[in-house]
Amino acid sequence: MKNVVILSASPRKNGNSDILCHQFMKGAEEAGNNCELIMLYDKKIGFCRACYACFRTGKCVLKDDMAEILEKVQKADVLVIATPTYFLTMNGMLKTTIDRFLPKWQDLGGHDVYLIITGHDHRGGLKLVGNELTEIFEHLGNEIKGIIWGENVWQKGEVNGTKAMEETYQAGLLV
Numbered sequence: 304m305k306n307v308v309i310l311s312a313s314p315r316k317n318g319n320s321d322i323l324c325h326q327f328m329k330g331a332e333e334a335g336n337n338c339e340l341i342m343l344y345d346k347k348i349g350f351c352r353a354c355y356a357c358f359r360t361g362k363c364v365l366k367d368d369m370a371e372i373l374e375k376v377q378k379a380d381v382l383v384i385a386t387p388t389y390f391l392t393m394n395g396m397l398k399t400t401i402d403r404f405l406p407k408w409q410d411l412g413g414h415d416v417y418l419i420i421t422g423h424d425h426r427g428g429l430k431l432v433g434n435e436l437t438e439i440f441e442h443l444g445n446e447i448k449g450i451i452w453g454e455n456v457w458q459k460g461e462v463n464g465t466k467a468m469e470e471t472y473q474a475g476l477l478v
Contacts (some may be wrong), residue, residue, distance in 0.1 A: 311388075320421045323451060381439070388423075417450075449474050
């Protein structure tokens with residue numbers, strides 16, 4: 304049994320990224336894994352202040368939900384990172400969260416990582432997000448196991464019935 308932590312940057316409950324997170328979780332739980340879905344928009348996460356106090360203490364000076372998220376990420380075997388695409392890149396909530404990895408960045412490697420990327424564009428328009436997130440998580444010492452592309456979806460729920468639904472479920476089963 305593996306510990307799977309899913310970070311969803313979807314601002315919409317039951318939005319396309321959120322739906323795919325639940326599909327992944329369904330497959331991973333059916334495979335016998337322990338899963339936790341963290342909806343980033345339900346959390347209080349402030350912007351990094353670049354004070355670098357965390358370099359001395361290993362902790363951020365901001366008192367918000369990020370310390371708990373970092374602890375869960377560190378303990379995970381598998382990370383799933385999901386974001387809608389905003390202007391060809393990850394959305395601000397995910398970027399803010401990643402910036403706040405700073406206090407523990409040296410301890411965030413060794414995970415299998417799956418990326419879920421959604422957007423109204425075709426894969427070419429989502430590709431930059433995949434490249435950015437791959438670079439970030441590989442640089443931290445993780446292995447990207449797969450990218451699920453929820454392409455050509457914009458309105459809430461449009462991902463239902465697409466091949467991304469089955470791909471996401473299958474990826475969860477393989478964890």
